Amino acid sequence: MTATLADVAARARVSPATVSRVLNGNYPVAAATRERVLRAVDELDYVLNGPASSLAAATSDLVGILVNDIADPFFGIMAGAAQSEIGGGPGAREKLAVVCNTGGSPERELTYLTLLQRQRAAAVILTGGALEDPGHAAAVAAKLGRLAEAGARIVLCGRPPLVLPGAGAGTGVRPAVAATLTFDNRGGSRRLTEHLLALGHRRIGYVAGPEERTTTRHRVEGHLAALADAGVAPGPLVHGSYDRRSGYDATLELLRLDPSLTAVVAANDTVALGACAALRDRGLSIPDDVSVAGFDDLPFSTDAVPALTTVRLPLYEAGARAGRLAMGKEPVPPGGIATVHGELMVRGSTGRTRA
Amino acid sequence: MTATLADVAARARVSPATVSRVLNGNYPVAAATRERVLRAVDELDYVLNGPASSLAAATSDLVGILVNDIADPFFGIMAGAAQSEIGGGPGAREKLAVVCNTGGSPERELTYLTLLQRQRAAAVILTGGALEDPGHAAAVAAKLGRLAEAGARIVLCGRPPLVLPGAGAGTGVRPAVAATLTFDNRGGSRRLTEHLLALGHRRIGYVAGPEERTTTRHRVEGHLAALADAGVAPGPLVHGSYDRRSGYDATLELLRLDPSLTAVVAANDTVALGACAALRDRGLSIPDDVSVAGFDDLPFSTDAVPALTTVRLPLYEAGARAGRLAMGKEPVPPGGIATVHGELMVRGSTGRTRA
DNA sequence: CCCTCGATAGAAAGCGCTTGCTACAGCTGT
DNA sequence: ACAGCTGTAGCAAGCGCTTTCTATCGAGGG
Numbered sequence: 001m002t003a004t005l006a007d008v009a010a011r012a013r014v015s016p017a018t019v020s021r022v023l024n025g026n027y028p029v030a031a032a033t034r035e036r037v038l039r040a041v042d043e044l045d046y047v048l049n050g051p052a053s054s055l056a057a058a059t060s061d062l063v064g065i066l067v068n069d070i071a072d073p074f075f076g077i078m079a080g081a082a083q084s085e086i087g088g089g090p091g092a093r094e095k096l097a098v099v100c101n102t103g104g105s106p107e108r109e110l111t112y113l114t115l116l117q118r119q120r121a122a123a124v125i126l127t128g129g130a131l132e133d134p135g136h137a138a139a140v141a142a143k144l145g146r147l148a149e150a151g152a153r154i155v156l157c158g159r160p161p162l163v164l165p166g167a168g169a170g171t172g173v174r175p176a177v178a179a180t181l182t183f184d185n186r187g188g189s190r191r192l193t194e195h196l197l198a199l200g201h202r203r204i205g206y207v208a209g210p211e212e213r214t215t216t217r218h219r220v221e222g223h224l225a226a227l228a229d230a231g232v233a234p235g236p237l238v239h240g241s242y243d244r245r246s247g248y249d250a251t252l253e254l255l256r257l258d259p260s261l262t263a264v265v266a267a268n269d270t271v272a273l274g275a276c277a278a279l280r281d282r283g284l285s286i287p288d289d290v291s292v293a294g295f296d297d298l299p300f301s302t303d304a305v306p307a308l309t310t311v312r313l314p315l316y317e318a319g320a321r322a323g324r325l326a327m328g329k330e331p332v333p334p335g336g337i338a339t340v341h342g343e344l345m346v347r348g349s350t351g352r353t354r355a
Numbered sequence: 356m357t358a359t360l361a362d363v364a365a366r367a368r369v370s371p372a373t374v375s376r377v378l379n380g381n382y383p384v385a386a387a388t389r390e391r392v393l394r395a396v397d398e399l400d401y402v403l404n405g406p407a408s409s410l411a412a413a414t415s416d417l418v419g420i421l422v423n424d425i426a427d428p429f430f431g432i433m434a435g436a437a438q439s440e441i442g443g444g445p446g447a448r449e450k451l452a453v454v455c456n457t458g459g460s461p462e463r464e465l466t467y468l469t470l471l472q473r474q475r476a477a478a479v480i481l482t483g484g485a486l487e488d489p490g491h492a493a494a495v496a497a498k499l500g501r502l503a504e505a506g507a508r509i510v511l512c513g514r515p516p517l518v519l520p521g522a523g524a525g526t527g528v529r530p531a532v533a534a535t536l537t538f539d540n541r542g543g544s545r546r547l548t549e550h551l552l553a554l555g556h557r558r559i560g561y562v563a564g565p566e567e568r569t570t571t572r573h574r575v576e577g578h579l580a581a582l583a584d585a586g587v588a589p590g591p592l593v594h595g596s597y598d599r600r601s602g603y604d605a606t607l608e609l610l611r612l613d614p615s616l617t618a619v620v621a622a623n624d625t626v627a628l629g630a631c632a633a634l635r636d637r638g639l640s641i642p643d644d645v646s647v648a649g650f651d652d653l654p655f656s657t658d659a660v661p662a663l664t665t666v667r668l669p670l671y672e673a674g675a676r677a678g679r680l681a682m683g684k685e686p687v688p689p690g691g692i693a694t695v696h697g698e699l700m701v702r703g704s705t706g707r708t709r710a
Numbered sequence: 711c712c713c714t715c716g717a718t719a720g721a722a723a724g725c726g727c728t729t730g731c732t733a734c735a736g737c738t739g740t
Numbered sequence: 741a742c743a744g745c746t747g748t749a750g751c752a753a754g755c756g757c758t759t760t761c762t763a764t765c766g767a768g769g770g
Binding site: 369370371372373376382383384385388407409410411412413 | 747748749750751752754755756757
């Protein structure tokens with residue numbers, strides 16, 4: 001049998017209450033007593049019973065991090081950074097940061113949220129783009145509201161702010177979402193396209209991400225805005241998922257739609273890699289025949305040949321900040337929302353159009 | 356306030372016991388009653404209190420997946436696969452699969468194990484190579500033993516079997532580890548080096564992973580074994596971490612140690628990418644001047660230019676299988692151990708030495 | 711020199727759920 | 741018509757911890 005608090009108490013010749021207080025360190029205990037208790041804990045290999053503790057204290061030390069695709073470094077980097085800020089704050093009770101992979105499925109997102117609510121999670125971080133389906137958005141908002149009511153701190157990272165009914169300023173309703181770190185996908189995308197335009201490109205194809213995702217839409221909007229400002233007509237656009245295969249296929253399709261393309265902008269770096277492969281397979285050279293650009297600046301982008309022009313998103317920093325916000329270790333930005341900007345990284349995959 | 360079981364019971368005009376039985380579905384409840392209860396649950400937006408439930412039932416629905424680096428797709432792919440097998444088995448109570456990022460730190464590994472033990476996790480999956488430090492190995496083994504005692508099913512995935520004292524056959528001691536899926540790193544590495552030898556390479560540099568990791572050692576051993584069999588003297592070897600930067604630096608060092616190298620074998624694909632970058636920066640062409648090989652066959656490897664010769668590990672399949680084993684959905688392999696083999700993928704980054 | 715206060719420890723009442731056991735129908739078989 | 745079932749529902753005793761309230765002991769102040 002596993003040892004219980006009572007066993008430890010008996011061995012240390014104190015009451016269970018005292019043991020609990022030693023373990024939680026939120027009540028004065030004489031040094032000698034503490035010593036004795038800790039020794040007993042050690043000798044019995046005692047480990048607190050989490051469920052019992054959470055039940056009695058009405059709080060738990062679980063922090064959930066939801067990601068859309070755990071195999072994608074975009075999420076891995078953010079999640080890892082957040083986790084590193086959450087695990088073992090000094091003094092505080094050790095928190096258990098766990099990442100939950102929704103795989104982009106709305107049902108799983110909701111399921112995980114319910115599961116986290118069931119565990120009375122102390123905080124929840126949602127990373128990456130959201131689905132734009134109104135029904136789903138409402139369901140998520142409702143769940144988050146309930147989580148927040150139960151005391152969980154909610155942080156959005158790389159996701160647009162959630163508009164909650166009845167949570168406006170002055171209504172006295174505490175907003176469900178404690179803080180939002182939103183990525184400036186529009187602005188980054190716009191600067192990227194401006195860069196391409198400056199290089200002389202006029203026929204630019206676009207490999208977009210999955211439809212109905214905020215990230216996809218914002219990046220497309222930035223791209224179109226840049227074109228509109230320059231008075232350049234948009235080129236062909238194909239939707240796909242966020243993987244290299246999709247980038248490959250979509251690029252072939254783009255080429256079919258407009259064989260005279262001089263540039264391809266991809267939804268992200270992974271997709272861009274697929275695009276490069278497709279172009280090469282068609283015998284086109286990068287950037288001499290066609291320029292290619294990605295987004296995110298994942299670690300491998302600099303190793304592509306040629307190195308990928310892209311927009312760097314400070315994923316690690318954003319994830320870490322989200323982690324701190326979830327722990328209440330960092331002040332909430334004014335208005336609860338902070339925008340994280342991307343930086344244009346010009347590298348070898350984009351070049352001037354031929355004269 | 357959040358609704359409790361009792362609230363639901365009152366609303367449905369039944370006893371709390373009945374509500375519990377409806378929710379857990381492990382006791383006959385008349386259809387009409389069930390109906391009434393479910394309606395009440397719905398109307399009250401009731402969500403089971405996980406801690407209370409776990410406490411009373413002495414089990415929880417948490418399943419922990421430990422990974423060394425969540426930003427590395429090697430782990431992301433396995434973890435995602437495992438998670439997809441764990442979330443929501445039909446009929447069974449929904450499990451919460453969570454991934455914990457140790458960052459390769461032994462302390463964090465132990466901390467997470469303790470935290471999972473505290474939560475009375477239903478199962479724990481440890482992925483990737485282990486640290487070879489005997490002290491740490493013993494500590495982990497002890498923790499796993501305690502977890503298993505508490506009813507958790509332990510599965511190792513991509514990690515060598517754990518030798519537990521006193522758990523041999525016939526001792527009547529239930530082994531702590533339910534099942535082990537071990538990767539044939541030695542064999543894969545050996546075949547890779549044999550391929551290089553067959554292409555005529557005799558001066559092969561090796562960029563190894565972190566020291567004291569089983570994966571590192573096994574891959575090096577396979578490499579050396581192939582060389583020994585062929586009567587070829589080992590080339591220079593440099594240790595580093597599992598990232599591209601490390602591959603870059605180590606390759607420069609290798610070149611310094613032996614400028615006449617004709618091939619570089621890297622600890623994994625990520626490292627290989629760094630190696631490629633270093634070679635290119637030195638003005639060497641791949642594979643004409645120097646061949647490069649990786650390991651794992653991560654998705655981006657096929658997009659490298661030239662595409663990377665590597666050893667494909669069925670990460671997704673292994674992760675999924677680990678997930679099923681953790682759920683008891685799949686029979687344990689004979690002896691509790693199954694070896695997962697890698698497949699040599701010959702691509703453009705390796706070629707014949709010049710005549 | 712007694713009283714008050716600060717510091718520390720204990721008693722006990724839950725926290726919300728599960729589950730073994732008991733209770734009570736409505737039937738069946740004789 | 742009655743004992744014995746089978747099928748459902750309720751009772752109540754915890755699960756192991758936290759925390760409020762109370763008790764005790766010493767020390768300093770009036």
